[in-house]
Amino acid sequence: MQFEVWAPQATRVTLHCDEATRALERDPERAGWWTGDAEAGDGTRYGFALDDGPVLPDPCSRRQPDGPDGLSAVVDHGRYAWRAAWSGRGLPGAVLYELHVGTFTREGTLDAAAERLGHLAELGVTHVELMPLCPFPGRHGWGYEGVSLWAVHEPYGGPEALKRFVDRAHELGLGVVLDVVHNHLGPSGNHLPAFGPYFTETHHTPWGAAVNLDAPGSDEVRAYLIGSALAWLRDYRLDGLRLDAVHALRDTRATHFLEELSAAVDALGADVGRPLFLIAESDLGDPRVITPRAEHGLGVHAQWNDDFHHALHTALTGESQGYYEDFARAPFAALTKTLTGGFFHDGTYSTFRGRRHGRPLDRTRVSAHRLLGYAQTHDQVGNRAQGDRLSASLSPGLLACAAAVVLTAPFTPMLFMGEEWAAGTPWQFFTDHTDPELAEAVRRGRRREFAAHGWAEEDVPDPQDPATRERSCLDWSEPVRDPHARVLAWYRKLIALRRDEPDLSDPDLEDVKVAHDEDAGWLAFRRGDVRVAVNLAKETARIPLGIRHARVLAAWEPVGPPDEEGVLSLPGESCVVLTQA
Template identity: 90%
Template structure:
């Protein structure tokens, strides 16, 4: 299996995989990228060490079985056998139910929540909006201090549990919306600044330095966020994303990140042959955000 990581400021990068180490090579075709191969499969634990630093989780980790500070784990999404053939459910006319996995049931898991989705159907709900699912320290939280933007909070059940939840929702005719946070990461377990210029002091947010969308290195940061968004929609069959506080996405480029995200999601919808949508939360009352 090939492993790769963007670490433009590192002098060397070492892959730690199931107790073995391997020095990664610079990618001659992609500036700042390192890559290497190692024997691995679904569930394999791994991490990266930059120069003489500690072993850190993969910024693009698909699973953090031991929390944000632990090693990453390989996830082979194609192993999951989907039960439903889902054509999608468009947003117009929707009746949404905002669901916090940790408090929706006594168990606080995705599997327990999936077992009670029939109650929402009886209420006339058409779409379930899941509050943020990315990993955060500890077991309990609202999700807005998440890190590892490609992974699912392990106490909720991890990636397989989310797929089972979506499968059950679609089986009942419910669309699934996921609340995603691109404007900041939580203060604990956020190792992105060690790897590269994921944040910039050019702009500031209520949570500190802004996510780097327009300063040097921002091409890769934008690709990181776009890849995360597409993974939720493609790998987990989520129907739409609710974008948290987009007014805090400072971007002076000619093509704003939100426009690029919208175009990218439209292209994926055409490829998959089912409707996908974005919902933006904004304090600016900007008419350009309304379609």
């Protein structure tokens, strides 16, 4: 088979394949590339030595059996016999479920996670969003320190296990989305700088030198990242990708990397005959990210909407620290603004940033399904000092209210694993760094970060302690016990309503009408003929819905229809979904 590698600064490249070595030759058609043939098949170990340096794994390695620093292994994707006939499942109308393989089950493998997919099918979600799977040092971690952007973390089961997982998901009618990290790699196990200018000092990010998207050599770096993205979608039959922190993709070229990537993904979708999509994590507040390329946008198909989360979180909890400050001043007004306009910061002053931030969405042109709405995510839970979920501090009634808002809002809903049954387990920040100095630096940095906010060192879990990961694993005995079982039934009911009531899947932001009373603690909104009301206060609220005849579709507590004046009496910490009779 043919081996190739981009190493523009090398004067000599040697392929080490099993026990044999072979000098590669410069490719006359592609500057900086080296190629050569060698006997190899599925599972063959190999690596490249540049000049007199050590043998390194392939930057495009499809498998790292011994971790990021070991030799690469050949993967023959044609060997896997796919079972499911799958025509794809697009983003409009979707309900996503974010899942971390290492804590979804105690076993922490893709095969163990696949055995639980029946639960998600019964829940009614449409897509599983997997947190990053690329190899990283150690066994357990969040996955955002990954390297080898074409490979699957071996402790999770490697490439074959991911195919089995996707196959099982598709058999159950579930699409699969993968979180990919293009904005940084490593740092441990990142050998890309030895091969070429994959990073540039022209820009800097929180992780150091930026990935090279616009400096000399960036053509090949962009092709590397796009090739990796397409490989996930093609070789593993994934349905979409979540792009981590796109605001850290520093690119000054006339055609932005995201635009180039979205065009490539759309072309692949047309080629394979199934819908493929990209979801960005973006802190830019810029509608151009999710505006189609034909309308001079970047063409990403959707993005996470943290503004909606922050407004909902402050309304539920009253928290006002950090980036919650602006939302906490009038959380129900903030929630109203995001439900009708998408972004809260749309050119307004952001106290957290110390400047104005964002830009308004054009509600006539941007479909609300392009924004993901959620009450919890891995970031919003795991980046808290103790990784506490909403269920650690809120009553089941308030959790039901959060679910009602998320699952009946105009956005594409997303849940974080265990949220659907009010999981009692935390989800904490954990690592398994094999470099002692890096491990200690992460431990100190985590504790220093929260010490600045008044946390005692002993109250911040040690990321390197195996018990931190173990505490974060879901307890699968919970869903059959109350109050977990009641919350789970409520999520199932709401997801079914979203599927069965066309008004709830209408992505027109202009058609959303909201009323609220900040002091009384209630909010109500209209989606066509459907009304949703939530009362976050402890006392019964009288909510003027403006309709006298309504049928209750779902209620957390028993509630009657509005009175003759169109006023609904809603018990405290409760919610209801009605339709005009």
